[in-house]
Amino acid sequence: MPRLYDSRKRILVTGGAGFLGSHLIDRLLKQGHEVLCVDNLFTGTKRNIEHLHGHSHFEFLRHDVTFPLYVEVDEIYNLACPASPIHYQHDPVQTTKTSVHGAINMPGLAKRLRCRILQASTSEVYGDPAIHPQTEDYWGNVNPIGPRSCYDEGKRCAETLFFDYHRQHGLEIKVARIFNTYGPRMHPADGRVISNFVMQALRGEPITIYGDGDQTRSFCYVDDLIDGLIRLMEAPAPVTGPINLGNPTEFTMRELAKLVLAETGGLVAHCEATFACG
Ligand SMILES: NC(=O)c1ccc[n+]([C@@H]2O[C@H](COP(=O)([O-])OP(=O)(O)OC[C@H]3O[C@@H](n4cnc5c(N)ncnc54)[C@H](O)[C@@H]3O)[C@@H](O)[C@H]2O)c1
Numbered sequence: 001m002p003r004l005y006d007s008r009k010r011i012l013v014t015g016g017a018g019f020l021g022s023h024l025i026d027r028l029l030k031q032g033h034e035v036l037c038v039d040n041l042f043t044g045t046k047r048n049i050e051h052l053h054g055h056s057h058f059e060f061l062r063h064d065v066t067f068p069l070y071v072e073v074d075e076i077y078n079l080a081c082p083a084s085p086i087h088y089q090h091d092p093v094q095t096t097k098t099s100v101h102g103a104i105n106m107p108g109l110a111k112r113l114r115c116r117i118l119q120a121s122t123s124e125v126y127g128d129p130a131i132h133p134q135t136e137d138y139w140g141n142v143n144p145i146g147p148r149s150c151y152d153e154g155k156r157c158a159e160t161l162f163f164d165y166h167r168q169h170g171l172e173i174k175v176a177r178i179f180n181t182y183g184p185r186m187h188p189a190d191g192r193v194i195s196n197f198v199m200q201a202l203r204g205e206p207i208t209i210y211g212d213g214d215q216t217r218s219f220c221y222v223d224d225l226i227d228g229l230i231r232l233m234e235a236p237a238p239v240t241g242p243i244n245l246g247n248p249t250e251f252t253m254r255e256l257a258k259l260v261l262a263e264t265g266g267l268v269a270h271c272e273a274t275f276a277c278g
Pocket residue numbers: 014015016017018019020021038039040041042043044045063064065066078079080081082083084087098120121122123177178179180181182187
């Protein structure tokens with residue numbers, strides 16, 4: 001339902017040309033808001049937002065969040081950060097800078113504007129968790145010096161900065177810990193299990209399942225995740241999170257492969273000896 005003029009906001013979405021960001025923008029525009037999409041197009045593409053070209057409520061700004069930004073908005077969703085291991089390990093120093101400098105520059109902007117800001121955090125802040133499922137009060141088990149640390153520790157530091165801006169400056173923050181999400185506009189070569197399976201099936205290749213295929217993961221459909229982000233943003237000020245957002249139901253890799261094969265009419269799955277799904 002489009003909003004009336006007086007409830008329309010001007011909303012900044014960083015990382016808006018990426019998978020989740022572009023869906024969030026679609027939803028915010030549908031709700032009648034104005035959206036400023038900020039992205040350096042590292043993993044995002046103009047193709048994800050090309051259908052918005054010419055939309056009177058949409059603007060795109062090519063900008064890197066590691067640098068300060070001076071714009072006027074009513075609300076900020078900070079999603080900028082490569083999300084898949086292939087992408088965030090490509091330039092790990094830049095990955096940490098994106099999370100950490102982004103979590104200084106964007107809350108800094110929100111502080112100047114006295115506006116609400118949401119941080120897209122991740123289930124990876126739990127690292128290699130010692131408890132299942134992880135609840136938000138679990139502090140995690142994270143390696144600070146490994147090849148994934150640029151992402152995991154960068155996102156942890158971003159959460160720290162958000163909560164310090166909240167305690168020290170009274171900033172209204174929302175922190176969402178996002179679990180595996182899938183849907184249209186996922187990067188086909190992001191190396192994650194759903195994209196791997198779908199791409200193999202579409203190419204007519206056998207689907208590769210590492211290990212015995214009984215290992216489980218949960219996957220959240222993008223529309224549901226976007227519902228969660230917007231509901232968190234609209235929650236009363238005392239609700240800061242962190243809040244886990246994802247699908248509580250687990251699937252085995254074998255079930256996932258069968259579903260992908262059924263949907264694509266692909267070939268028979270084969271198994272390999274080790275497990276390494278993302
Ligand atoms: N997709 C998931 O399953 C998932 C899971 C957990 C957390 N997240 C988080 O959600 C957010 C969005 O993830 P996604 O799946 O849409 O990833 P994505 O890679 O598709 O989107 C990230 C966007 O950020 C942009 N970006 C990267 N570095 C930037 C910088 N320095 N300045 C400006 N823009 C920059 C990229 O170009 C891209 O458009 C990320 O912060 C990610 O960590 C996603």
